[in-house]
Amino acid sequence: MNKILNFHLVDNLEWFDKTISMIKSRYNMVGIDTLIDYYDGNIDLKNACHITIDDGDQTFYQNIYPILKKYQVPASIYVSPKIFKEHINYWFQEVEGYDEKILKQIIATDTNTNLKDFDHYNIFTILKTFRVEKIHQFLELYRKETNTALKPYQNMSIDELIQVDQSGLIAIGVHTMNHPILMNETDESSAFEINSSITELAELLGHPVKCFSYPNGIYNYDFSEREENLLLKNNVKITFSTVAKNFKKSDHIMRIPRIGISNNEKLLFLKIKLFLGSFWDSLKKIKTTGEYKQRLELQRIFNV
Numbered sequence: 478m479n480k481i482l483n484f485h486l487v488d489n490l491e492w493f494d495k496t497i498s499m500i501k502s503r504y505n506m507v508g509i510d511t512l513i514d515y516y517d518g519n520i521d522l523k524n525a526c527h528i529t530i531d532d533g534d535q536t537f538y539q540n541i542y543p544i545l546k547k548y549q550v551p552a553s554i555y556v557s558p559k560i561f562k563e564h565i566n567y568w569f570q571e572v573e574g575y576d577e578k579i580l581k582q583i584i585a586t587d588t589n590t591n592l593k594d595f596d597h598y599n600i601f602t603i604l605k606t607f608r609v610e611k612i613h614q615f616l617e618l619y620r621k622e623t624n625t626a627l628k629p630y631q632n633m634s635i636d637e638l639i640q641v642d643q644s645g646l647i648a649i650g651v652h653t654m655n656h657p658i659l660m661n662e663t664d665e666s667s668a669f670e671i672n673s674s675i676t677e678l679a680e681l682l683g684h685p686v687k688c689f690s691y692p693n694g695i696y697n698y699d700f701s702e703r704e705e706n707l708l709l710k711n712n713v714k715i716t717f718s719t720v721a722k723n724f725k726k727s728d729h730i731m732r733i734p735r736i737g738i739s740n741n742e743k744l745l746f747l748k749i750k751l752f753l754g755s756f757w758d759s760l761k762k763i764k765t766t767g768e769y770k771q772r773l774e775l776q777r778i779f780n781v
């Protein structure tokens with residue numbers, strides 16, 4: 478069975494070392510060009526595994542990159558050019574550690590809704606109901622009201638990004654500008670998120686980029702054909718969703734599935750997950766339905 482794995486933040490180098498060593502002993506590790514060849518119909522793959530990492534925070538350079546180099550495992554990472562150029566954090570990095578009570582009250586006041594109608598929802602699920610411009614406004618209001626400063630920069634530096642790009646081992650792909658739920662955006666802002674991120678990342682790296690991963694990444698909830706068409710127009714060859722399945726030839730090239738691996742996930746659990754295949758799939762479906770069902774409920778509460 479062929480698998481694409483998806484990591485985010487990894488705060489423990491030893492854990493990542495053991496994880497990659499375990500995966501490498503069981504799979505043929507492949508790079509992004511091999512995957513593109515596979516979907517172009519030029520080659521077949523058996524027991525192949527590709528590693529992807531989203532967001533590009535500083536733990537990639539500290540804990541992931543050294544291990545990928547040590548084992549010579551190819552991978553692809555998905556980043557926003559905006560965070561590097563403006564030296565800023567993603568909105569979800571800023572929210573971490575905020576007082577949820579205060580932030581929820583700010584949202585209630587700003588949207589003219591009753592806090593008790595949505596108080597029991599997770600703050601990230603609530604924020605993902607809104608356009609990213611609105612999320613930024615809520616966070617700005619929070620910082621003003623609580624006298625909170627922006628957090629120190631938590632992502633890789635431009636120099637590190639360029640060094641990784643030039644290693645030849647890691648492909649760098651696009652992950653929008655502001656990490657929105659693209660489905661929430663207008664036609665204009667969705668086009669901006671996709672077109673600008675592709676152009677600006679290519680400028681930063683000095684060459685075109687060919688791969689993309691959607692923030693969140695479930696078709697018809699987080700992105701739609703509108704985004705797929707924009708990506709195709711920009712000559713993006715391959716894009717990744719977060720549907721947790723093994724990959725196969727019949728996959729939609731703009732919605733390739735990936736199996737998410739959490740930070741410090743127990744190796745035993747990880748092994749079970751890798752070998753369960755389609756059974757894991759149905760387990761995961763139940764989990765995703767939860768957040769997506771809640772987002773639909775929240776859309777009704779906020780009338781967005």
Ligand SMILES: [Zn+2]
Pocket residue numbers: 531532652656691692693
């Ligand atoms: Zn992301």
